[in-house]
Amino acid sequence: MKVAEPQSAEDFERYFNLRYEVLRKPWNQPYSxxxxxxxxxxxxxxxxxxxxxxxxVCRMQFNSAEEAQLRFMGIREDMRGKDLxxxxxxxxxxxxxxxxxxxxxxxxRENAVNxxxxxxxxxxxxxxxxxxxxxxxxxxxxxx
Numbered sequence: 077m078k079v080a081e082p083q084s085a086e087d088f089e090r091y092f093n094l095r096y097e098v099l100r101k102p103w104n105q106p107y108s109x110x111x112x113x114x115x116x117x118x119x120x121x122x123x124x125x126x127x128x129x130x131x132x133v134c135r136m137q138f139n140s141a142e143e144a145q146l147r148f149m150g151i152r153e154d155m156r157g158k159d160l161x162x163x164x165x166x167x168x169x170x171x172x173x174x175x176x177x178x179x180x181x182x183x184x185r186e187n188a189v190n191x192x193x194x195x196x197x198x199x200x201x202x203x204x205x206x207x208x209x210x211x212x213x214x215x216x217x218x219x220x
Contacts, residue, residue: 077124077125077126077131078123078124078165079121079122079123079158079164079167080121080123080124081119081155082122082123084119087113087173089120090119090130090178090219091122091130091133092110092111093130094122094130094131094132094133094150094152095110095133095148095150096110097150097152098151098152098153099134099148099150099166099202100151102112103207103210104201105207105211106162110148114137114147115135116214117137117138118135118136118137118147119135119136119137119171120133120134120135121133121134121135121136121164121167121168123151123160123163123164128134130152131151131152131155131160132149132151132152132155132160132161132163132164133148133149133150133160133164134146134147134148134149134150134165134168135147136150136171136172136180137170138175138177139181140215141176142176142177142178142179142209143159143177143178143179143180144168144172144175144177144179144180144181145180145181145182146168146180146181146182147182148163148184149161149164149182149188152176161191162195166180166194168180169199169217169219173219177219178198178218178219178220179216179217179218179220180197180216180217180219180220181200181214181216182197182205182214182216183186183203183212183213183214183215184197184212184213184215185210185211185212186210186211186212186213189213189215192215193215193216196198196217197216197217198215199213199214199215200213200214200215200216201213201214
């Protein structure tokens with residue numbers, strides 16, 4: 077398994093399809109909800125296996141010269157617990173450091189808070205309830 081950035085239209089299609097399958101479809105959300113207005117200016121990464129299947133995805137956007145934000149982290153259900161999320165975090169944290177980013181923030185779903193804590197993030201505050209169903213928490217990791 078390796079982390080790769082989608083390059084072709086086909087790569088992006090597979091990337092967004094997994095994002096939808098993991099983060100939107102289980103809550104009956106439309107496919108259109110899988111993208112936002114920051115896609116073009118963000119960095120995208122996916123974990124792929126030897127056959128090229130997309131197993132996990134994540135996106136990083138730069139909020140300022142000192143802050144990056146991770147969004148849309150999703151791991152295929154049958155691949156959870158295999159350090160794929162850690163691979164994506166490490167990948168983007170390294171890129172952020174190279175760009176002089178001092179901190180990474182993210183909005184974690186309640187069921188993923190402990191994963192982020194194990195990877196050096198701290199909970200800042202309970203933030204919002206997505207679709208009235210999924211509690212989110214603002215989390216941060218200082219890189220400097």
